[in-house]
Amino acid sequence: MARADSFADGNSITPPPRQFGQARRVAHFEIKYLQYLNHLGEVAEELPEFAQERGQLLALYRAMVLTRTFDKKAIALQRTGKLGTYASSLGQEAAAVGVGAAMAKQDVLLPAYREYGAQFLRGVSMTEILLYWGGDERGMNYGAQAEDFPICVPIATHAPHAVGVAYAMKLRGQARVAVCALGDGATSKGDFYEAVNIAGAWQLPLVFIVNNNQWAISVSRAAQTRAETLAQKAIAAGIPGEQVDGNDVIAVRERVAQALDTARHGGGPRLIEALTYRMGDHTTADDASRYRPGDEVEQQRQYDPIARLHKYLARCGEWSQQQDDALYAECEAKVDAAVKDYLATPAVAPESMFDYLYEKLPVALRTQRESLSSQGESGNG
Numbered sequence: 001m002a003r004a005d006s007f008a009d010g011n012s013i014t015p016p017p018r019q020f021g022q023a024r025r026v027a028h029f030e031i032k033y034l035q036y037l038n039h040l041g042e043v044a045e046e047l048p049e050f051a052q053e054r055g056q057l058l059a060l061y062r063a064m065v066l067t068r069t070f071d072k073k074a075i076a077l078q079r080t081g082k083l084g085t086y087a088s089s090l091g092q093e094a095a096a097v098g099v100g101a102a103m104a105k106q107d108v109l110l111p112a113y114r115e116y117g118a119q120f121l122r123g124v125s126m127t128e129i130l131l132y133w134g135g136d137e138r139g140m141n142y143g144a145q146a147e148d149f150p151i152c153v154p155i156a157t158h159a160p161h162a163v164g165v166a167y168a169m170k171l172r173g174q175a176r177v178a179v180c181a182l183g184d185g186a187t188s189k190g191d192f193y194e195a196v197n198i199a200g201a202w203q204l205p206l207v208f209i210v211n212n213n214q215w216a217i218s219v220s221r222a223a224q225t226r227a228e229t230l231a232q233k234a235i236a237a238g239i240p241g242e243q244v245d246g247n248d249v250i251a252v253r254e255r256v257a258q259a260l261d262t263a264r265h266g267g268g269p270r271l272i273e274a275l276t277y278r279m280g281d282h283t284t285a286d287d288a289s290r291y292r293p294g295d296e297v298e299q300q301r302q303y304d305p306i307a308r309l310h311k312y313l314a315r316c317g318e319w320s321q322q323q324d325d326a327l328y329a330e331c332e333a334k335v336d337a338a339v340k341d342y343l344a345t346p347a348v349a350p351e352s353m354f355d356y357l358y359e360k361l362p363v364a365l366r367t368q369r370e371s372l373s374s375q376g377e378s379g380n381g
Contacts, residue, residue, distance in 0.1 A: 031231045034255060035245035039303045041311025048254045054318050060101060060249045061313060062327060064093040064306050067117040069331040070126055073339060074133065078284045082343065086133045089114040091247075091279030094305030095211045096181075097121065098252025098274075102260055103179060108169075110149040110162045110180045114211065118181070122148060126338035131345060138348070155216075156186035159195035159208070166204035166269075177263045179256075181209040185216025187230050193237075196271065200237035203268040207259045208234075210271065211246060213278035218291040234271035246274030247305040277303065349373070 036051065038044045050056050071090055077083035089096060092114050100118030103109065109118060116129060123144030131139030132151060140150035149165075152158035162180035169176045186192050187210055199206045210230050214221045227233060234241030244251040252274055259270040277300040281288045288297075313319035351372040354365055361369065 029232070029235050031229045031241060031243060033243040033245075034251050035248050036250040036254070037245075037248045037308055037312055039247070039308055041308050041315060043312075047250065050253070050257075051250045057250075057309065057313060058318070060097055060253065061306070061309050061319075062331075063097045063101070063117055063121055064249065064309070065327055066331045066334065067093045067097065067120060068306060069328065070116060070120075070129075070335050070338075073332075073335045074130065075280075075284060077130070077339065078133075083130065083133050084135050085283050085285045087113040087283045088278075088280035089116050091300070091304065092211060092213060092276050093117050094249035094309075095209070095246040095252055095274040095276050098249045099179060099181060099209055099256050101249075101253050102256035104176075104260070104264075105145075106175075107177045107179060107260065108147050108149070108165050109145070110158045110165065110178060111151055112158070112182050112186070112211070113151050113153055114183075114213075115151075115181050119145075119148070124148070126335060127341040127345070130338065130342040134342065136345070136348065138345075156182055156189035156191040156195075158182070159186065159189075159191050162206055162208075163195050163198050163202075163204060166199065166206035167202060169205050170202070175264050177205045177207060177260050179207050179209060179260070181211060183216060184210060184212040184214065184221055184224065184230055185219065186210070187233055188216070188224050193233075196234060196237040196239065196269075199269040200234075200239040203266075205263040205266075206269040207256065207263055208269070208271040209256065210273045211276055212273050213276050215278050215282070215288075215292065217282045217286065218288075229273060231271060231273035239269045239271060241271040241273070243273045243275060246276030247303045247308060249305060249309060276305075279304075 035044050036047055067089060071088055074083060074086050075088060078086045096115045096117030096119075099109075099115070100121030103118070103122065105122070109115070109122060111119060119129065120126065124142050125144070128139045128142060133139070142148055149158060149161065159180055159182060162178045166178040169178065180195070182192065196208060198204075199208075212221065212230055216224060229241075229243055231241035231243045242255065244255050246252060252272075255272055259272060263269060278288075279297065279300065310319065310324070349372075351369045354361060354369040357365065
């Protein structure tokens with residue numbers, strides 16, 4: 001006779017009739033993958049409505065080119081001692097730009113450290129990002145998006161923060177969504193599992209974007225987990241998980257927009273795994289050639305997200321080399337202006353590091369602060 005297990009919330013689970021010696025399937029899951037443009041710039045699936053508008057695609061292309069131009073300049077600044085350690089987004093522009101283009105202004109972005117494309121679309125300035133990597137905390141005090149979170153360098157620690165943000169939105173009855181972007185390495189951390197679990201249990205307005213760039217510093221995707229996909233890690237939390245071609249900005253933009261719409265209207269969280277590749281070193285403090293085969297990187301160049309959309313636009317007669325040259329020149333001018341502002345920003349006084357440590361500074365720290373302050377005054381004299 002079948003037995004029903006009753007729970008405190010009144011729900012019950014009735015297992016199927018027992019059959020000796022034979023196990024029965026009690027659940028079935030699948031992970032879907034979506035791509036609209038292949039690496040040759042050819043249409044693989046019928047384009048969504050927004051992608052049939054020339055202006056929308058050109059805006060995405062411009063945003064990716066600006067992001068890459070910024071990235072190249074930031075690395076040059078670090079190499080010449082004008083910027084601290086910097087994390088490059090080379091090759092991952094589509095994954096970030098697609099997210100930023102899909103989000104509404106009132107949503108909240110909790111980024112890792114390669115989401116510049118999303119941040120720029122949300123109004124964060126290039127100067128602010130440069131200040132951050134230059135060691136100036138004012139770079140995370142966003143003028144245009146005060147509620148977006150700072151760049152998170154610790155791996156996956158912002159995933160539980162995203163749960164808190166989304167829970168606040170739900171409690172307040174707000175039509176807003178928290179978006180947590182993290183890497184493949186983050187899905188191996190306990191913070192991530194706890195976050196997706198509670199997001200599912202509480203049905204929060206939260207979208208997780210896993211930028212699977214195949215390398216967690218020097219640890220390859222294959223060495224991290226035996227899971228066939230990272231998207232399937234959502235299954236244990238009872239939330240939908242799916243894959244998109246993370247180098248196809250159309251696919252990222254479309255699936256993130258749908259996930260946001262679902263979450264905004266009470267449909268709960270979702271996890272989207274964007275398959276991409278980290279073309280550069282982990283950061284400027286890293287040398288990826290020590291652990292990553294050079295031929296692997298060369299093989300991945302054919303999947304470049306910017307070249308892919310460029311090919312499609314050119315094939316449609318929507319973009320010319322002359323327009324491309326003009327765009328790159330325009331982006332370089334914008335980046336140069338941001339760099340000029342960054343380099344001209346006066347440094348904060350060293351003693352300001354003590355300002356928010358305690359309500360009342362202990363004697364030892366107060367002495368240190370006074371010492372720094374007096375040194376600064378003597379130097380000015």
